[in-house]
Amino acid sequence: MRVDVRALGACNRLAERGAGQAAGALTDLTGTDLSVEVTGASVASGEDLAEAFAGRESIGVSVGLRGGLEGEAVLAFDADNVDALLSLLPGGASMGRSAVTEVGNIALGGFLDGWANYLGKAIDMTPPRYFEADGAAVLPDGALAGDGVFLFESRLDATTTDLDFSIYMLPDSGEFRDLVVGKTAPAAAPGADGGAGNDGVDTTAVPYESLATFASLAKRGSANAADNIAMMTGLDTSVDVSRLRFVPLADVPAEVGVEPHAGTVFELQGEPSGYLAILFEEESAARIAASMLPSEPDEPLGGMAENALCELGNVMTSGFIDGWANVLGTSITHSPPEFVHDIGSATISPLIAKLSQRQDYGFVIDAAIRTEGVQTRCDVYALPDERELTRALDRLSES
Amino acid sequence: MSHPPSSRERTLSRDGSGAADAGRIKVGVSDLSVATGGETLTTSGLGSCVAVALVDRSTGVRGLLHAMLPNGTETDTGIERPGKYVDTGIETLIAELEAAGASPDRLEARVAGGAEMLDLTDAVGPRNVARAEQCLDAAGIPVVERAVGDGVGRTVRFRADGRLVVRAADGFERTL
Structure with a gap:
């Protein structure tokens, strides 16, 4: 199917x-x-x-x-x-x-x-x-x-x-x-099969089995990321929720909400390309950053905390994409971290805007990762390019 | 196949509760909405997105757009939501305002958002603002106030009196 x-x-x-x-x-x-x-x-x-x-x-x-x-x-x-x-x-x-x-x-x-x-x-x-x-x-x-x-x-x-x-x-x-499966929905998306980014007639069909595989892959990525946090901070870290969803991209900012968030965003290159955002609510960000620093920082989310969060973002992102690349058999790299600290939805909206140039809906992997001892929790939003993900999943089912 | 704009389904506060406690109409990302009574139109978490608020003061008819990208012509996804783009969004908003009794000649605009949030995403915010100014100018609608650019997220409330309250992430609030 x-x-x-x-x-x-x-x-x-x-x-x-x-x-x-x-x-x-x-x-x-x-x-x-x-x-x-x-x-x-x-x-x-x-x-x-x-x-x-x-x-x-x-x-x-x-x-x-x-x-x-x-x-x-x-x-x-x-x-x-x-x-x-x-x-x-x-x-x-x-x-x-x-x-x-x-x-x-x-x-x-x-x-x-x-x-x-x-x-x-x-x-x-x-x-x-x-x-x-x-x-x-x-x-x-x-x-x-x-x-x-x-x-x-x-x-x-x-x-x-x-x-x-x-x-x-x-x-x-x-x-x-x-x-x-698209049998009864030939006109599902007006203009879907036109335009410059069209790379073939069948590019949007994914074997159902590989979607399920990818859903478990999301879990693998989150688990890797959590392990990397544990190694870096020495704190017990677990994954609360991890799942793959298909959502209208325009709804994602509302999901992040209007509370102030801090964290890091990355651009992914390879197959699939896309973006990854790791967002903490402000207090959570300050707490996890403080736990990584040798002494209490002057400002809760100042330069030192920013460096700590970037470092943490780096190891988490590596964990995530390594998990994907292994299962998909592709190579994925990430940009250096970019620190964000603003209204939650405002931090993610530019990523959504970029991705929306090519697609209206997206696969979002969200994962909530929690550390014990330091009360902190972050949400990871992975936003892969739909066509590239589809291609990778398709190859997976053939091999 | 046509789909009504999602704003129609989201604006549940319009179902006849009267203007006294008219409530708020939330405008989502890539969405637009029109208010003809005392409702407050709100949209939150503007980063690189731009909000365009239009009012015809003589009738009190107002509309708010929360657009994500500058040009509908730059897309290969088809235009499913006109509010996704600044150009198609402004065009649709003007048409909806006119249908609700506003005169396009009397409209005035307030623009907010379009921040440059990230280096990763090549200045989509400033391009949104530039496109909004361009489209409004072409439609002959004056931009009377703006709170745009910088690297700061914003939340806006478009009040019944036609003023736009812009609140930045640090809590700083301005009324345009």
Whole structure:
């Protein structure tokens, strides 16, 4: 099975519109303004999912699908988020179950309407089934056995709180599979097959299996980076989250947020080229820098801290790209670090702008790396060139 | 196949809650939005991106664009979001403002952002600003105030009175 990256873009757009409908429904229910900040699609193998969901509790609704799409679609809130959701509702906790069911039903309805329009075929939904699930039990039946599922995740922004929800669908359900492999979406991206940067007809189709490989590669890169931090600082370092997502590039700055961040950015050369940004929230940056310096610096994020963060960025980036280059069998190098310290989204927007000259959607690898002892956490955003990544993945599947 | 601009879906605060507590309309990256009531249009985390705020003072109709790149013609991705580019974004914003009752002849502009954040990314910020000035000039719209350039990120709020509040990363705030 080959996944067409452009078609995935179209799928993501539908998910975004569905999320918009969900936000609208919640706005009506709660009287609180909600807007969709980010919608991303990710591809995860059964194994990764089981691991990612361990210890997590979810609540939500599932519906059966017939007609244009067959199978099951699930909308889930993290149980940790449910209090935030309920606090927005006029009836509070007593409204919980019915409110979740209603919101889930409306959101899934909106989500699937978009797909039905796109496919030109009606999709019938069974009545919503409310559930509370532990771990990976939240996923549609069969998700852990097959190639994995597509996750469409959206973050809603309310004035007072952030809400996340996820929609899961299985790629194995016939029509959906045709859609993501590009069979039913020849016009997914107007102009996609024209222009100077076009390097062949098939450049946007990726074997599904290699996407899953790449997702685990993301994990390898993050683990390497964490090991390098541990070696450099002597601090126990672990990777909290690491995954590969497919998102509209324009949404990435909002994801980084408006809090001040400090860190380093790198340009990558080779296959794939692209950018890598390592961003710490200000206090985290100051703490990790101080832990690397022989004495307390005069300024928390002055010249000495800047040098320390650049050095740290260097070893992390080397760790990341070594992991990729090994698996992809390519050679990737990186530029010297460039120190950034500003509003988070402003630090990453020039990278997004550069990449956006060639693509509207991108694969983003995000990893959260945490050190013990010194309370610090950073987010790594790896932004590879879509066409070059596709080529590398394609070669991988042939060898 | 056409897609409505994403701003339509994001501007949930427009659904008839009235002007008194009109709330805010968030404008994302590569996005644009129009306000006809008392709403505050906001956009955050402008680095190399540029924000163009247009107002027709006699009708109070305002619009805000958050564009990422100077020229729609420089792309090979197709123009899926007109707000992604300064040129197509300004053109679309003027058309949407006109549709909402503004007169293009009465529009005035405030421009913010376009910082030179990184050496890695060959001056995309200053090019965004230059393109904005050029397009506004060609449309006959005067730029009355600007807070552009330097190496600093900015967040803006476009108030109902047509003034643009620009807040820099260090907390310094200016009203244009």
